[in-house]
Amino acid sequence: MTALGAVYIMHVQGKQDLMKDSPFSLAYVEKGLHMHNVINPDELRRIVKEDGFSFENEAKVVSIGLEKYSITFDTDRSTQLGNGHIEENEYQVDAMIISASDYNKLAKEQGKPQIVVESGKLTLLYRNFNQKVFGSGKATGYINGEKIELPVSGSLDTNVMNNWIKSNILTLVMDDLSFINRISGIPEDKQRVFYGFELKNWEKAAPTVAKLNKIVSPEMERETDFGRPERYSEMSEVVSLTLFIGMFISLLFFIAAGSMIYFKLFTEIQEDQAQFKGLTRIGMTRKEIRRIVVSQIAIIFFIPCVVGISHALFAMFALDNLMNTSNWIYSFVVIGIYVGMQTIYFLLASNSYMKSMLRGSEA
Incomplete structure (x- = not known):
């Protein structure tokens, strides 16, 4: 997220500099x-x-x-x-x-x-x-x-x-x-x-x-x-290639990290199913149990997300000071995309996990 954000901001800043140098x-x-x-x-x-x-x-x-x-x-x-x-x-x-x-x-x-x-x-x-x-x-x-x-x-x-x-x-x-x-x-x-x-x-x-x-x-x-369009085209070619490579590597790490969390959940599912049956016997409803389970999964998914955002914000602050500009809007665009992807992954994983929990408890 930090690397992609830096490349994206440098691309946006590069375009702004071209327009300032050549109005x-x-x-x-x-x-x-x-x-x-x-x-x-x-x-x-x-x-x-x-x-x-x-x-x-x-x-x-x-x-x-x-x-x-x-x-x-x-x-x-x-x-x-x-x-x-x-x-x-x-x-x-x-x-x-x-x-x-x-x-x-x-x-x-x-x-x-x-x-x-x-x-x-x-x-x-x-x-x-x-x-x-x-x-x-x-x-x-x-x-x-x-x-x-x-x-x-x-x-x-x-x-x-x-x-x-x-x-x-x-x-x-x-x-x-x-x-x-x-x-x-x-x-x-x-x-x-x-x-x-x-x-x-x-x-x-x-x-x-x-x-x-x-x-x-x-x-x-x-x-x-007449060089502004040509300079922008050359810059975009370099940035596009860098962004593609960066996005590909970031996607691999994103899938790998999400998969590790996903498999960790399902490795411990039998223990959780036993706890689910016990909680059901003492009178807890499925809605209450679902709220507890989803909260636990959310903590596992979003703690790394918070750490990554903190690191990215610190890096963007340093980049702003280095370039004498303010690019917080573009930083939050990148962070928003990352949070959105992580949220989708979390919703899919939590729904799949709850369905497996319910099937196991009914067996």
Whole structure:
């Protein structure tokens, strides 16, 4: 039960992490307000609909590209984000600056908290495993070829746009007025546009992703993040195999443990039949005797169950602390299945045992 619960929770948590890291099933960034060098959104919609999928949500966000960026923090000078200090190469990645209005709109749609950005400052969106939140600092880089330096007021451990994209490896939020002033001086063909599409039943969309990848040119592959369905499919294959093996072994142990209890009951049935006859002679009814017998069988069946649940809860608590999450709902799902199976086994065994007791006492 503990092992199966851990695998199941890790699968659920893995899916949640995929959705947090990539808020949209399909996402990409175009350089140019009206350009479609990566993929035409109409072509993407056509392929998706041909494969029988529908869209749950779509987003288009116009942003400012921050190239060769570098972010340092006042309270943690040892930490530096970005690659502005490295010479330009094929692995160079950029950050994107979006307006507070666009962030809050996406956050509301995704059920995330909205924010108020300080005037003239940036708020960093940075998801990390340790859930570390950075304090104030500064961001440097190039906007439309001009070197800039902007203050950073703080960070949030969240994101509203996919960050597995070369032009959006990191997202920064700017207040609306400052954003409008900045982007008004950038030509339309230099602006960045983020496209995001959330599919219904995206878990089954790996074949569709393969089709989309074929029509994206190799030099534009790093501007896309179509990988969530594929990553989920790969994860599910591994987890499904592990769950199958785990369930098979668990079922064997469950049957073996139940069988040992069952055979122990029937090994002692002759002694119990003699006691049953004696109790009948002194005036106890069959209903009263049945209640006593069923209570004794219940103790034998459910004490191991209580011990197993206690062990599983302790393990789930340790797993929650390790993964910095709360998965008690899924833990109780696994425990509920185990208790249900044990209860069915108990009812079958107690009914069979009582019938044998009654037949023996009447003989």
